[in-house]
Amino acid sequence: MKVLILGSGGREHAIAWAVKRSERVTEVVCAPGNGGIAQVARCVPVNLKDVEAMVRLAEAEQPGLTIVGPELPLSLGIVDALQERGLRVFGPTRAAAMLETSKGFAKQFLQRHKIPTGNFAVCSSVAEVEKAIDYFHAPIVVKADGLAAGKGVIICSSRHTAQEAAQGLFSGELLGEAAEQVVIEEFLEGDEVSFLCLSDGANVVPLVPAQDHKRVGEGDTGPNTGGMGVYSTDELLEPGMTEWILKHIAEPTIQGMAEEGTPFAGVLYIGLMMTARGPQVLEFNARFGDPETQALLVRLNSDLVDALEAAIDGRLAQTQLSWNHGASACVIASSGGYPGSYKTGLPILGLGSASQVPGVQVFHSGTTLVGGKLHTAGGRVLGVTAAGDSLKEALARAYQAMAEIHFEGMYYRRDIGHRALKPGN
Ligand code: AMP
Ligand code: GLY
Numbered sequence: 001m002k003v004l005i006l007g008s009g010g011r012e013h014a015i016a017w018a019v020k021r022s023e024r025v026t027e028v029v030c031a032p033g034n035g036g037i038a039q040v041a042r043c044v045p046v047n048l049k050d051v052e053a054m055v056r057l058a059e060a061e062q063p064g065l066t067i068v069g070p071e072l073p074l075s076l077g078i079v080d081a082l083q084e085r086g087l088r089v090f091g092p093t094r095a096a097a098m099l100e101t102s103k104g105f106a107k108q109f110l111q112r113h114k115i116p117t118g119n120f121a122v123c124s125s126v127a128e129v130e131k132a133i134d135y136f137h138a139p140i141v142v143k144a145d146g147l148a149a150g151k152g153v154i155i156c157s158s159r160h161t162a163q164e165a166a167q168g169l170f171s172g173e174l175l176g177e178a179a180e181q182v183v184i185e186e187f188l189e190g191d192e193v194s195f196l197c198l199s200d201g202a203n204v205v206p207l208v209p210a211q212d213h214k215r216v217g218e219g220d221t222g223p224n225t226g227g228m229g230v231y232s233t234d235e236l237l238e239p240g241m242t243e244w245i246l247k248h249i250a251e252p253t254i255q256g257m258a259e260e261g262t263p264f265a266g267v268l269y270i271g272l273m274m275t276a277r278g279p280q281v282l283e284f285n286a287r288f289g290d291p292e293t294q295a296l297l298v299r300l301n302s303d304l305v306d307a308l309e310a311a312i313d314g315r316l317a318q319t320q321l322s323w324n325h326g327a328s329a330c331v332i333a334s335s336g337g338y339p340g341s342y343k344t345g346l347p348i349l350g351l352g353s354a355s356q357v358p359g360v361q362v363f364h365s366g367t368t369l370v371g372g373k374l375h376t377a378g379g380r381v382l383g384v385t386a387a388g389d390s391l392k393e394a395l396a397r398a399y400q401a402m403a404e405i406h407f408e409g410m411y412y413r414r415d416i417g418h419r420a421l422k423p424g425n
Helices: 010-020 051-061 071-075 078-084 103-112 126-133 159-171 241-259 292-297 304-313 351-355 391-402
Strands: 002-007 027-032 065-068 120-123 140-144 153-156 182-186 191-200 204-206 215-217 221-224 229-233 265-275 278-285 327-334 360-364 367-370 373-376 380-388
Touching: 002 010, 002 051, 010 027, 010 292, 010 304, 010 360, 010 380, 027 051, 051 078, 065 078, 065 304, 071 078, 103 120, 103 182, 103 241, 103 278, 120 126, 126 159, 126 182, 140 159, 153 159, 159 182, 191 241, 191 292, 191 304, 204 241, 229 292, 229 391, 241 265, 241 278, 265 304, 292 327, 292 380, 327 391, 351 360, 351 391, 360 391, 380 391
Parallel strands: 002 027, 002 065
Antiparallel strands: 120 182, 140 153, 140 182, 191 204, 191 265, 215 221, 229 327, 265 278, 327 380, 360 380, 367 373
16 A cells, blocks of 8 residues: 655654554655655655645545644645545544644633633633633733644733733734734643544544653753653553543543534544643644654554554544553754754764664654755754663663764753653652
């Protein structure tokens, strides 16, 4: 079978790597892909904002399965468009993807279905924010309703600064585009867990849990990024917690979407805060996480293509996934200056020796091939992902491989997994 993957990041590189391991797959095409993906798949250019161009590509390639990586094409309705042409595609429809594309919709949905989440108000004007804000205590979280590539969340230390932030989102001053709705939220405290599951619209199969490190600096300091590293172990959640999250959060979400006439089939990524009053939903994503996927797929023993097809065909009730019980970690190397401005076009050295380290896979994010040589082409450049019997072993392997890699200005956090490794854990 030919598989088409839409996207160009580390997530798509890991998906391409996992799909290639399936005995049923004869060819992997990735659009647009990147320098690293080009080593495992045929890359073809496409604009991920252009639904018609993606449809033309899929019609020309006639893949047996298309997998959509990022949120942007989902938000534009790529799944609906491919389904209309009779093509098999893994991912939610535009209406179901609203769990990610509208934070206001997601919060009101959680409330309608009595699924645990922090207090909130959805506001359509500065005047509404002024009224609502009286009911919140600092710190207050202010979010733009739509997709903002991780930049739409502002944590404010007072009601006054929260009001200013909301004003900045409505005027367009903060994100460049004016928000139509702003969500005000209670600030939740605890450890964050990325809980991903596959759904066929009715049934849910969980993946193993992961923990992301969103801040750029060690000790979780500095601005938010797309994610600087992730680890995954079974111990990330207390015994029984997976079942609790399935029963009280994941299953009611899938059931609620089906009841509302917008069944969700695809990967539901539940961003959880493990608070003193239990797990609370911070956000949903309607896709695989990046870099969570890199760390999850190196632990997956089952055939990924079989699992994704079971989700498309409504067969998840009969599907069980098999995982490696050890641990995995993914450490991201970024361009100096990221998430601010940074240089690109710099040669990357040492990838050959890095991949010699046992258990290691280097998945590329922002890289490109220039005359057969890899150069940097983005903020997050690549991620070193390692599996091991324990988290300590996985991290040691990832950092050993990372020490082999070099490009000018290269930066990575040296404390990925610090919460799990702290004494007492
Ligand atoms: P989101 O895009 O909604 O996941 O927000 C990005 C990040 O902001 C989350 O991963 C959290 O680290 C933080 N965040 C979002 N909402 C809250 C909240 N209500 N309380 C505390 N932190 C939050
Ligand atoms: N790692 C966070 C995300 O994929 O949204």
